[in-house]
Structures are given as structure tokens and as C-alpha cells.
Amino acid sequence: MDPLAGMDESSTDDDNASQTTEDDPQVPEHGPAPPAPPPVDAPPQAQPAVPAREKPHYELRKTLNGHTMSISAVKFSPDGTLLASCGAETIVKIWSPFTGELIRNLTGHTAGLSDLSWSSDSVYLASASDDTLIQIWEVDTGLTHKTLKGHTKWVFCLNYNSTSTLLVSGSCDGDIKIWDARKGKCVKTLHAHLDYVTAVHFNRDSDLIVSCALDGLIRIWNTSNGQCLKTLAEDRNAICQQVQFSPNSKYILSTAHDSAIRLWDYKNHRCLKTYTGHTNTKYCISACFSVTGGKWIVGGSEDHKVYIWDLQTREIVQILQGHQDVVVAVATHPSQNMIATGSIDTDLSIKIWEDHRQGPQAQGSGST
């Protein structure tokens, strides 16, 4: 209704200017069509009020085929040279994101895999499996370095801390375990939730852990003593399936089954941003921050697309189409404008998307 109102009043200059700036956010929702829909007259006046925001231009670069069962996670190594992926088969695959070739298969698990995490030096990779084990692989040799035994049910999620001294993992019986990664021993078990723990993540200082579960709650834990510090809950139907701290650990990003991604100020228990427009009611779909170019939120969707939102304005700035099925796994490259996505059932491919247009300038801003 607003766009129409805007059209009606297009005679008066001032009104028109303010109207168009307000309308702007709504336009992209109709499709991926590029910016500036209101005709020629608008831009000069609109610019001073709201500086024209840059938009991402991701394009499909590579399709990596090889998985034979649904993909559950894709992760770039912290140095950006490798991409690890896993799925319902028992193999971890290591790819080169630039050439798209399969570099190595890591075999050893006896059941499907749910999650992966790289150590900060990109040497080790931890994998969480339905065989109740976590394995730490030395990626160069493809050998298992450690096997962490302790969970009694399928391990669903895991993450290293920033110094890679600790691992945290969540299991389908609601337990969270904290491991000494060097020794491969469990140091603490938190009986954290009443249902599948679907995500666990350390903050930068690794003194906090955030977890979420199918019981619909997001909880924040003190790493050193295992105490629960806070519980966040949005709605009864907003079952949260993925949660992570922002790069500076001031906020947490959660995806939920009411087709919304939320950014929380966990200290004040306040939802700061809600990103909507995609479909997510059934699967555990991941979302992530993209900070290499502009500041985006990237998330998968059940309508087979990948959505990119502007962090601040919450508008959809790009939609990536290409997958044939639900996109459950997304990951952003640590230093370049690159996104990896993975899909399930009828698709089984990993797609690499790149935004070359912003490449050079993005790297400049990323390094500062």
C-alpha cells in the first residue's frame, strides 16, 4: 500500500523524497531485481537522507558434487584455503573452494555426521557423528588424531573456542560436554536442555557458551563453572535451531522455526533485529554473519534459495537461486566474498558463490 501512496503524491518534491526513502526497503522483497526502482527523480534527493547502501552481487562459481546423502554442514577453514563438508554418509570431505576439486575424504566414523569445526590454525578438524563420537582429524594426513568418547547419544553440534584449547559439543540427549582438545578428555558435562541440543558456540574470550535446543530455549553458560547465566525465549512456536555469537561476541544470532532469524542483545534480553522473508519451519537451517564486504546475514531456506539480508536495515539484498532442494548449510569465507551452501535429498551439491565485484575494496576494508 505504501508504494501506491508514494506514487500519488509524486507531485510535491519534498514529500516524494521522504516517501521514496521509506519505500526503498520493501522493493527487493518482490525479487532479486537490482536497486533504485523509483524512477529517475528520486536518487539525488534520497541520497543525502539515506546514503545509498551497497548491495552484494554474488554469483554461482562452482558446484561441488560428491556427497551421496544429505549434507549437514559446510565449513571454511580459518585460513580460507579449504572447505570441509559432511552429511548423512560417514565421510568428511575436504575441498578446495577455489578450484572445486575434492582433496581428501576423511573416513572413520560409523554413522552419519552432523557438524564440523576447524581449529584456529586450520590444521585440525573436529567432526560430530551419530555414532556418539567426536573425532579430531589432522586434515593434511587424513588421520584421526583423537577420538572423544563420552556422549551417550548422537552428537549434533560442536565448536572449538578461539584458541582451540577447548571443544564444546551438544548431543541429542540434551547434554553439553566441554572437552580439553589437547588431551581429548571431557572436562565438564552440562545437563543443559530437555531436548536435542542443536547448536553450541563459544564467545571470543571463551568464558561463555551459548546453546540452543529443540525445547525452544537459548541458554548462556559460564564456561569455567558450568552455571547457567541466562535463558532467552522468544515465542512458543519459535523453536530455535541454530545460534552463534557475533564476531565481537556482543550479540547472538539465532534461527528459528517461525521463519525468522534474530539478532539478540543477550545482556539486556532484547531482540534487536529480525530477519524474515525466507521459509524455515521444519529443518535445522544455519545462518551466518558476512563481514568481508558489506555487513550481511546469510541464511538458507526451505524454498531452495539462499537469502542475504542487510545487517542494519533487515531488507533482503540478494537471493541466490540454484539449489534443487532445501538449503540447510551455509558458510562464509573468513577473508573473501565467498559463500558455500549445501543442500539435501534431491540436490546433494555444494555450491560456491562469489562476489568479485566487491573483491578488492572488500579486502581492504576487511583487513583494517
Place this chain on the structure above:
Amino acid sequence: MNESLINPFNITHPTAVQASLFALGSFARFDPSGRFVGVGRFDGVATIWDLDTKSAVRWLDGHVKAVTSLDWSRHSRYVLTSSKDWNVIVWDLASICDPPQRHATIRCDAPVSSASFHPRNSRIVLTLLNTGEVYLIDLRKAPHRGRTELFEPEGDEDEGQGQSSRRYAMTVARFDPTGKFVFVGTSGGYILVFNSRSKTMIARHRISGGSGSLKGLDFAKNGRRLVTNSSDRTLRQFIVPRYLSSGEFLEQELEPTHRFNDPINKTAWHAVSYSPDGEWLAGGAADAAMHKIYIWDISNDGQFASTLDGGREPLAHLHWHPSKSSIASTTNQGNVLIWHSPNAERWGAFAGGFEEVDENVEYEEREDEFDIEDEAEILRRKKEAEQEEVDIDTIEGESQIHEPDEVNGSVIGGDEDTRWADEDADDDVVTWKMRIVMDDDI
């Protein structure tokens, strides 16, 4: 940064032992990031302990006699150890080999009682020798490189009294938190202040009332206050005077703002350390049978706050964590106790949107509490609230911790002493990483 969430009632002092590290050390010091503890041992080895996993992560084996002191560079990459074997060794924790190789070795002419890095540049090292001499050793390139003794010039105005009595042995030497000055304590109870760039003495303070030989010195993080530990079993806190940049010599008697001692047992103090906010002072008592730490509340006019009892092993050393309410105290058996302030588990934290209150509160209904609001209006308001910009990747606090903007009354950044120290900087940057080592046994 998350202290507020973990402990909503603001930082207090630690009250209980959280962990005991079997480290065989004679002292333990936190690093500036608070992730590690460096432990010096009698057998010449220094060990680096990771506090996340409470395990030793690096062995620095280089000395052949007891390690006497250990210091960290500002981003914890370099570790300096001094020893009774006349050597000071600088270690690089970012090195890819394990055990780490020495980065530099400084040979001195006598056993080294303590050594420390310049707070802004780890290539400038201050050493105190057993013989009571202090050297400032500059490991940087040509124009700076050198070894300069910091000595008290022979007094001219007191010639008559005989200068020999004024030349006391130096017993403690420390950089102030800005690194512009070196504070030296002497066996005669004087504090001498040197400019670290010009290496000249700019001030001499007699402690009012006399104190006996100085044993220790610690600065509050902002550099405005300093506490001394001396052989008369008293800790004294002083306000640090402002030193003029013109380099005029200042001869001044310092009047302590507070004196701390144990009136009953009259124990001496092994170590003293300020809390990160400077509001608490911890003193480690030299009690022969007990491990006791005294805490004073500086913000409350230096009132005695409490005694921490760490068991039967007497205390040898203590150090306060750089940002948290935590203390590392070393027993004379070599164990390192990590103290923390535990807080009772808040069960209310398990329920979303639930607040615990200390006592019963009469609930007052808000005027519009049960009004039926227009859903569209609520939605609109929510949308509006979400307009606010968020910042997801600037890391706050990093710069504040290491580089206080204003210290000792002068602004850092522009002046000559700072520029001098920053020249030919070391490669100790925030982003350095310690190589991840995995135990091999499976």
C-alpha cells in the same frame, strides 16, 4: 568483557580457591590477556599454564639455576625470564617449535634478581642484579642499542654529610605502567625515578618517616598510585607525583596516603598487588604456618576487608589477574592457587524472562498493563526499535586494557618518550597465535 553478565553485582575481590596447579613454582604471574599463568621454578624451568584447561602448555627450559622473575610483553607473545645463573632469556610463544626456542639471551655480570619488559616495547629490558645495580638494556637496532646503568648521581648539595651513606643498593626496579619512568627502590628506603629514554634520574623521594629497605613495588593500572613493601613490615600507598617533561630534578619527601600492616601478628609481606580497577589491594603475608592473603578496600579509605585462608602451605608470592576478580598465589611447596569469587547459581537463569529478587516486592500493576493494544501498533513499534544500528565486529575493551589514554596526567601518543619507546617496535601484535599442540597418546 562478560564480567557484568557473570557477576552482576560488580567485581569484588576473590574469596575462594578455584583450582590448584601442581606447578613446583616459586612464583606465578598472569599474562596481560589473563589467559595464561607463567610460573618460575627453582630448577630453572619456567612453565606456561593455560587457564582454560588448567594445564601446562609450554615448558621454557633454558636456565640452570632458579628462575627469579618472569614478565610478559603487552600482548603476551614474548616471555622474559631472569635467573640466578646470570642470564635473562626472552622466549617467543608464537614460535612453531615446541618446546619454544629462546628468542634472545642477555648475559649479565651477576645473578639477576628481577627483569621486566618495557610496557610498550619488549625490546627494552630492565634488569636488577643481585649486586644492587639496575641496567636498562636496549635490544633494538643501532641508535638505541646499548646497556645503560641507572645510577644515582653523586649528590652535590649533601656533600658535607658524606655521599657514601646515600649510595644504597637498589633492591627493586619497575617500569611505571606508561613505561616513561623507571622506579627504583633502595635499601635505604628511597625511591628513585629515572626517565627511561634519557636514563637520567629525575626525582628522588624519601619515604616520610623512614621505612627501611624496599622489597617490592606495585602500581595501580592507571599509574597514579603506587604501593611499596618494605622491611619494616608495612605496605605504604602513595600518590605518584607528576613529573615535568622539562626534566627538572625533583627532590621530595613522599607522605603515604595509607599504611597497611598487621597490627597483631606483625607479619612481613611477601608480595603485594592491586586489583585491575585499583579498588582493592592484596597483600601476601609472610606467615610461616599459614597461607594468608589480606585484602584492603582502597575505594573505602583503605579499610581492611578480609583475609583469605589458603590452607597450611605458607605463601610465597601472589599476583592479581589483569582484568578479573582472581588472584594467583604460590605456596612455598610450589603449588599455585587460583582464587576466584564464586557466585551462587541463580536458578532463575533457567527460565526465560524471569528475574530473581532479593526480597518480597509488592507488585504494582502498571496503568496500562492489561490494556488491549493494537497489534499493528505493537508491530510498528517493534519495527521502529529495530532501526537502531548494531555493531557486530568492533571489539571493545582491547585498546582500553593495554593503553590507557591518560596516565599520570599526560596524554600518551604525542610525546617524545612514547615515540622513543615505539621506535623499532617488536612484532608483538594482538593477532599472534600460539601453535596448537595435541598430545600424541590416543
